[in-house]
Amino acid sequence: MASFYGIGVGPGDSELLTIKAVNTIKKLDILYAPQAHKGGRSVAENIAAPYLPANLKIKRRHFPMINDWEKKIKSWQEIAEEIAKDVKNDNNVGFLTLGDPSVYSTFSYIAKMLAERIDIQTIAGISSFSQIAASLSVPLMLDEESLEIIPATADITQLEKAIDLNDNVVIMKIATRFAQVYKILEQRDLLSKTIVVENASMEKQKKQRLIDYSINDKLPYFSTALLKKGNKNVKSN
Numbered sequence: 615m616a617s618f619y620g621i622g623v624g625p626g627d628s629e630l631l632t633i634k635a636v637n638t639i640k641k642l643d644i645l646y647a648p649q650a651h652k653g654g655r656s657v658a659e660n661i662a663a664p665y666l667p668a669n670l671k672i673k674r675r676h677f678p679m680i681n682d683w684e685k686k687i688k689s690w691q692e693i694a695e696e697i698a699k700d701v702k703n704d705n706n707v708g709f710l711t712l713g714d715p716s717v718y719s720t721f722s723y724i725a726k727m728l729a730e731r732i733d734i735q736t737i738a739g740i741s742s743f744s745q746i747a748a749s750l751s752v753p754l755m756l757d758e759e760s761l762e763i764i765p766a767t768a769d770i771t772q773l774e775k776a777i778d779l780n781d782n783v784v785i786m787k788i789a790t791r792f793a794q795v796y797k798i799l800e801q802r803d804l805l806s807k808t809i810v811v812e813n814a815s816m817e818k819q820k821k822q823r824l825i826d827y828s829i830n831d832k833l834p835y836f837s838t839a840l841l842k843k844g845n846k847n848v849k850s851n
Contacts, residue, residue, distance in 0.1 A: 616643075616701050618732050619708045620715035620725060622739015623661045626816035626836070630740050636665045638737050643705035646697065648720075649674040657836075658710040677720050690720065694727040701732040714739040718765070718786065742838055743784040746811045750821065752842065755782050759844065766791040774798055783841040789833035796829045799841070808841040 619638050624630035639645070639662060648656040655663070659672070666672070675693050678686055700707045711719040715736050725734050743763060747754045755761040759781040764773060766788045776783050777798060788795055788810065799805050805825035812820040812834050824839065 615733055616704045616706050617735050618697055618701050618725070618728060619706070619735045619737055620719070620721035621662075621708050621710055621737045622714045622719075623658050623710055623712060624740040625713055625742040625745045625814045626657070626661060626819075627745075628661050628664050630745065630815060631662065631665065632737070632739065635737050635739060638735075639665050639670075639708060640667060641706055642667075642670060642708040644671045644673060644700050645708045645710065646673050646675055646693070647710045649676045656710075658712050661712075662710055687723075690723050691727060694724050697724065698728055698731055711739070712742075714741045717741050717763075742814045742836070743786070743840065745815050746784075746838055746840055749811065749814065749819075750809065750840070752840075754784070754840075756844075766795050770794065770798075777802065777804070777841065781843050783839075785839040785841070788839045789835055789837045792831065792833055793829050795839065796824065796827065799824060800829075804841060804843070807843055808839050810837055810839045812837045814838065 619642070621635050621638055623635065645666070647659040656674075673696075676689070678689055680686060697707055697709070709721050709724065711721045713719075715721045715738070725736070728734060743754065760779070761782045761784070762776045762780040763784040763786065764776045765786045766773070767790055773785075773795065785795060799808055806823060808824040810822055810824055810827065810833070812818070813836050816836070
């Protein structure tokens, strides 16, 4: 029976794909990949490129990054219908997603639309925050410590609560609201306990303490902050 696979390709380094992800890619008939803004291959496809069979049919589709939910859902539904047709025609179909398919992934929305119509399999990937912790050689949490993962796009009150109530906080998508997050952490004297990793595991990866940034700095889209209150001073190297 043919299936639809959501495949996590990890945060950036092609060597971070799991063996299961690579083996799944090898048995695909059709692969759906996000289309880059200027055409061509997306970041996810570039990461998976070393493992893509030469005869694999790749369908690049545009997934609008907008706040208009009606337009986004309409676009996802159109792509979901195309995927369902491909699977019902006995094709194993894959969908590439950065990091892990269960963390802020468009795949989750597509899968929900198709859940009762076709077989769906999710192939876990290494999340950006797991790789960030590994690159810093620090634990995300220990013993009874708490950890919260929250996007910078969340309500400001939610962000403040996450920071106030937890020992460790991963703030994703920090580039979208950098100044506000910076101010919240500055008010709590937590800048030196926070490190920002730009382009995790990619060629242009950069690790720097938040205290070494200016509040008006512009960060790359793929930037994540890790706050560890237990550390007097988080090291960036």
